[in-house]
Amino acid sequence: MATLQPLKIAILHYLPEGETIDPVVTQVGDSLRELGHESTTIAVSDRVFDILEKIESSKCDLVFNLCETFAEDYRMEVNVAALMELGRVKFTGSGTAGLLLAQDKILTKQLLEYHEIPTPDFATFDGVTVETNGDLEFPLIVKPARSDASIGIGKKSLVRTWEDLTKRVQEIRKELGDEALAEEFIEGREVYVGVIGTKEMPEILPIVELDFGNWDPKKPTISDREVKFGPETEGSPKLMIARNITPELRQRVERAALLAYRGLKLQDYARIDLRISSEGDPYILEVNPNPYLEDKSELALAAREKGLSYTQLVGRILESAAQRYGLGRKPAADKAPAAEKPAPAPVSATTPPG
Structure with a gap:
């Protein structure tokens, strides 16, 4: 099944103290081993120094990045990727x-x-100004500008009047400390x-x-x-x-x-x-x-419909990252050494080839 040479892969994931490991970490690890790779896990919580130190200690060829939050702040996902880029770490996603x-x-x-x-017409609210894009019509759905996993979206998100819109925008700023985005509800x-x-x-x-x-x-x-x-x-x-x-x-x-x-x-x-x-x-x-990659997720369901097992889906993601970094390329099979190939017949300057 594997199309890459065996690699040492470290699965980076978020794990606060006292919590249980997310099933997706185990599922990805099992898949990597099934593909012939060596797999280890790196759990991080709220210590920045742990990230690069643990990655370096693992001596991995590539990090499979499943870290979608840090220090209980989902907005820090991008900071984790930035830190790995600064450290010249190769990672998926x-x-x-x-x-x-x-x-x-x-x-x-x-x-x-x-x-x-x-995309639906929308308006943005940063606490000072309002900018509209398109001719907005109620009802509108109001959401935080930088949320994940439907945080801040619920029964109060759908508004039908300017009064309700203003109230919801203020709630988002107060409860989540975020700008608000309102878009036409489709x-x-x-x-x-x-x-x-x-x-x-x-x-x-x-x-x-x-x-x-x-x-x-x-x-x-x-x-x-x-x-x-x-x-x-x-x-x-x-x-x-x-x-x-x-x-x-x-x-x-x-x-x-x-x-x-x-x-x-x-x-x-x-x-x-x-x-x-x-x-x-x-x-x-x-x-x-980098959406949630659990074996019952939207991505896994779609892959199975296409004829790809969950392990093959993980393999495709890994192959894409490996190609970007030039890692783990298998040599062409059954390729004879150049010295064993018969030399081509010389072409005469006066006799046409063929």
Whole structure:
């Protein structure tokens, strides 16, 4: 199965004292060993010096970066990547540029708009000024500018009046210390597109859809933390491979995802979240670099639909990073030494070849 020479891989992950290890760390480690690599883990919490010291002590060829937060602050994910770049550490996933651009939802929206990638009209609130992009119409969904895993998104996020909008913006500043982003709420299908591979030759995975199940038709379909991380019960929202997607719509969704992947300087793997309106138009909501890689995640589900096992998905991510750094290339098999090849017959200056 392996296409790389055996490497020594250190899995970097966040683990506060007293907490249990995330299952994804074990799953990725098992996959790396199945692929023939040596795997070790590096747990970090809130000591900056631990990061580079433990990586150096591991003597690894490459870090598989699963560290999505640091010191209980998800916004520090980009700082961990920046530190590894300063230390000349080779690692999987997006680097500082991609994480900075995609982590800030306002920057993401502005870049999507610049590249003419469809995204809902929006307004930004920094506590002093308000900037609008497009002709906004209520209802709006209000979210923190730099949140992750649907933090700050819930029942109060959907607003229908300026009064409610102002109140929600103030709550976000007070509770999360963040700027606020308000965008038009797109009622429709919610889909996720996984992209893996190098920025030069990315591969788009099958479209995954969030089936809202027995959702109350009177309630807006919002994928908040309860939907994403709540227990799965009969009729509760669940992930599934998207069906009834016309070839034309699929092409538009995949094109938007590909442009976002390249425009935001992502690499190795990412997940792009979209809504498809009742008119059949796709709009990018968020772009997630280094998304959660657990074996039941959107990315893993899409990979299986494409015929890739979870281990093969991990392998593709590893191969993309290894290619970037020029690591672990296997020599061509059954290639005879140059001295053993018969010398070509000389070509006469007066006799045409052949």
